[in-house]
Amino acid sequence: MKPIRYYDKIIFSMSEIEGHPTLLIHALTGCMFHCFKCFNYEELIEKKHDQFYMIDDVVKTIDRQNHIVDYILFSGGEYLLAPIESLIHDLKKVRAITDHKIIIYTTGYELEKMKELVKRHLVDGFHIDMKLPYHLLSMDDLDLIEHTMGVQLKDLKMIKRLMNAIEFVVQNDSGFSQVRSVKYPFLDESAFIECKSFIDQLNSLYNKNIPYFANRFLDPAKGI
Numbered sequence: 539m540k541p542i543r544y545y546d547k548i549i550f551s552m553s554e555i556e557g558h559p560t561l562l563i564h565a566l567t568g569c570m571f572h573c574f575k576c577f578n579y580e581e582l583i584e585k586k587h588d589q590f591y592m593i594d595d596v597v598k599t600i601d602r603q604n605h606i607v608d609y610i611l612f613s614g615g616e617y618l619l620a621p622i623e624s625l626i627h628d629l630k631k632v633r634a635i636t637d638h639k640i641i642i643y644t645t646g647y648e649l650e651k652m653k654e655l656v657k658r659h660l661v662d663g664f665h666i667d668m669k670l671p672y673h674l675l676s677m678d679d680l681d682l683i684e685h686t687m688g689v690q691l692k693d694l695k696m697i698k699r700l701m702n703a704i705e706f707v708v709q710n711d712s713g714f715s716q717v718r719s720v721k722y723p724f725l726d727e728s729a730f731i732e733c734k735s736f737i738d739q740l741n742s743l744y745n746k747n748i749p750y751f752a753n754r755f756l757d758p759a760k761g762i
């Protein structure tokens with residue numbers, strides 16, 4: 539089994555989930571995208587880390603701070619690029635030492651792994667990206683997809699998969715998931731209205747109330 543390496547700075551945050559102290563744990567699992575001015579790209583994806591945490595270090599940190607946090611968040615890059623056996627192994631260890639909810643930040647790229655983790659009750663929610671109004675994209679938008687997500691596509695199969703992952707998250711929500719977009723400066727406000735409308739329709743279809751957030755774009759060059 540290939541062990542997962544984690545960033546050796548685990549962040550205590552009051553802002554990731556409003557009103558709730560959380561521990562934000564970044565895995566050094568890389569990313570299949572290179573989104574427009576990704577805030578984490580240089581430090582968490584490109585950089586080779588000589589020092590890192592393994593799951594036992596992560597577990598020790600959670601154990602030390604367990605009494606002051608409400609949520610345990612796993613992020614990347616894309617955390618779910620790790621092999622499923624390693625994800626199961628690590629998340630079981632976390633489950634064993636905390637009753638707090640485990641949330642995974644994801645693009646939705648690894649839908650089958652998401653299903654497996656839900657089936658095994660190793661995750662309580664996903665915060666899933668909706669980087670563009672996927673449901674409105676056509677072959678004319680391949681340039682926009684590349685500009686936003688840094689991938690050259692030949693067709694829209696991957697976009698369909700990301701939409702399926704969002705639908706899976708809404709359908710299986712137990713009150714801890716959310717869908718979020720980044721307000722990239724080249725996107726019109728209407729893009730986020732369309733995204734929200736898509737999520738509203740899924741909520742209505744599955745009788746859920748999952749929130750949708752369009753978050754401020756953080757420019758790494760300006761540090762804001």
Ligand code: SF4
Nearest residue numbers: 569571572573576615
């Ligand atoms: S998916 Fe997230 S981590 Fe990966 S490049 Fe995009 S913004 Fe960065």
